[in-house]
Amino acid sequence: MPADFDRRDFLRLAGVGAGVVFASGLAGCAARAAVPSTDFHFVQLSDSHWGFDGPAVNPEAATTLARAVAEVNALPSPPDFVVFTGDLTHTTDDPRERRRRMREFKAIVADLRVRDLHFLAGEHDASLDRGEAFRELFGPTHYSFDHRGVHFIALDNVSDPAARVGEEQLAWLAKDLATLDKDAPVVVLTHRPLFDLAPQWDWATRDGDQVVAQLMPHANVTVFYGHIHQEHHHRTGHIAHHAATSLIFPLPAPGSQPKRDPVRWDAAQPFRGLGFREVERQGAAAFAIRQYPIGEA
Amino acid sequence: MQRRLLLAGFAATLLAAAARAATDGGPRRIPVVARKFVFIPNEIAVRKGESVLLEFSAPEVAMGFFAPELGLRALIVPGEVARLPFTADKAGRFDFLCDVFCGDGHEGMSGHLVVTA
Numbered sequence: 001m002p003a004d005f006d007r008r009d010f011l012r013l014a015g016v017g018a019g020v021v022f023a024s025g026l027a028g029c030a031a032r033a034a035v036p037s038t039d040f041h042f043v044q045l046s047d048s049h050w051g052f053d054g055p056a057v058n059p060e061a062a063t064t065l066a067r068a069v070a071e072v073n074a075l076p077s078p079p080d081f082v083v084f085t086g087d088l089t090h091t092t093d094d095p096r097e098r099r100r101r102m103r104e105f106k107a108i109v110a111d112l113r114v115r116d117l118h119f120l121a122g123e124h125d126a127s128l129d130r131g132e133a134f135r136e137l138f139g140p141t142h143y144s145f146d147h148r149g150v151h152f153i154a155l156d157n158v159s160d161p162a163a164r165v166g167e168e169q170l171a172w173l174a175k176d177l178a179t180l181d182k183d184a185p186v187v188v189l190t191h192r193p194l195f196d197l198a199p200q201w202d203w204a205t206r207d208g209d210q211v212v213a214q215l216m217p218h219a220n221v222t223v224f225y226g227h228i229h230q231e232h233h234h235r236t237g238h239i240a241h242h243a244a245t246s247l248i249f250p251l252p253a254p255g256s257q258p259k260r261d262p263v264r265w266d267a268a269q270p271f272r273g274l275g276f277r278e279v280e281r282q283g284a285a286a287f288a289i290r291q292y293p294i295g296e297a
Numbered sequence: 298m299q300r301r302l303l304l305a306g307f308a309a310t311l312l313a314a315a316a317r318a319a320t321d322g323g324p325r326r327i328p329v330v331a332r333k334f335v336f337i338p339n340e341i342a343v344r345k346g347e348s349v350l351l352e353f354s355a356p357e358v359a360m361g362f363f364a365p366e367l368g369l370r371a372l373i374v375p376g377e378v379a380r381l382p383f384t385a386d387k388a389g390r391f392d393f394l395c396d397v398f399c400g401d402g403h404e405g406m407s408g409h410l411v412v413t414a
Contacts, residue, residue: 091401127398161398162361162372199365200392202404258392260404 040148041280043072043079043114046226047246049124050108051101052090057249057262060270064247065108067294068276073113079278080147082114085226085244086122086158086191088138095129102137118145122191122226123158131159142169144176150281151180155190157205163192164206173214180218185285188215188223193243195236198254203228212236220285228254229262230273231291242289245275271295324348324382331360331373331395334402341410345388353379361397364410372397385412 048065058064072082089101102125109117119138126134131141141156153176157165165173180186188194194208205211215221221239229246232254249262250273266272271294278290327349330337343349353362355373362371362381366389371379395406 091398091403093400123398128400158398161359162396163398199363200394202363202394202396206396259407 039281039283040080041077041278042147043075043082043276043278044085044224044244045072045082045109045247045276046085046244047087047122047229047248048084048105049087049090049246049248050105051092051097052248054249054262055265057265058274059265061248064271064274064294065105066111067271068247069109069111071292071294072276073111075278079114081116081118082109082112083118083154083189083224084109084120085189085224086120087124087226087246088119088122089125090248091124091128093128095133098125098129098133099137102133106137118152118154118189120154120189120191120226121156121158123161123163126156126159127161130161131156134159142172148281150185150187152187152189153177155188155194155211157190157192157194157208162206163202163204165208165211170207170210170214173211177214177218182217183219183285185220185281186215186218186222187287188221190223190225192227193225193234193241194223195234195241197228197232197234197243198260200255201260203254203260212239215239222285222287224279244277245273245291245293247274247276247294250274324350326350326352328352328354329362331355331362331406333357333400334395334406336362336393336395336406336408339408341408343383343385343410343412345385345412345414348382348384351381351383353381358399359397360395360399360406362393363396364391364393366391367410369393369410370396385410388412388414 045068050065052061088105092098121131121134121141126141134141141159142154144151144153155165156169157163160166192205193203194205194211197203216237223239223241226244228243229249229251230243231245232243234241251260251262263273275291275293278292280288282288327341329351331353353371353373355375358375360373362373369381369383371381373379389412391410393408393410395403
């Protein structure tokens, strides 16, 4: 059985109207979860690459993030929180410029009308200084928190430029998971895919299999990540992995062409392929994902 | 003193062995330099069944060499030579890339290893 999701299956599973891409998780098993259902929704933004300069792929690079912020603020129902799954800024060799970009990013997203923001680093933010500037401006690169019965785990697979989670963080993860019931709903947030999506394009985490092995005994796990600048849906066993679109430029489908060059800007369809997602918890361990293209929210 | 002499002797033996390998049918050495953001050369040609020794250096920052289809991987640290012995058992054109994030341009740092039958 292929591990990639069949979009039609999701639509059937979701059983909802247009706009919702699909539902994820073990909807049929929701009643087994130990935690009572408390529905809520959050927004995932990813890969804004603030500081990127490439008019051929995004002549609106200076405005796209602010558009996304405005469109999140215009949602009919404000999310409980917003999570950014990495590559907040575009990389630079200059530590001062890196921090300047991070401060500018923070100033823009400060306009989000939500109570809580959760930040993760991408390799563009953290790989050249092993997360030093990110920690100064955004806090720890890995952490966990609980929200209305769901345990969220933010994993750092980018501060090591070789894309390892590393022994220390793996040990921390084991301790964190040990506090949970095996049927507790768990959401993992990270930047790179935790599985070998396209190793020839560096779309993988070198020790991601060890993370997945730790998650496998847990019945209700969903992973949301970024890095690949497009929606993608995959399963490793019962664990669903959902990649998010970017806020700077789309990338080609995994392995679909020799190089992972950005998709060029199409003036006839500005912002095509860029957007954010709303994730709604439906029942104890099921999530519906609604995709919002920039300019169409 | 005796230990130093022994080590010196061992090093000399290794050097001599390497020199013999270069001239007496040992693995063919292929130097590869990993610079921001290119491999030099970015196309490496070998023959199927030929034993080669890939010798990587990175004069600027740490880099990686990864050819997933061939299972070849090396971490390249400035100031050191990373050696990777390789004998191709299949012909074809195989991608390799830098898998250690090295800056703005990292995503385009790739090449091909071409194995002829």
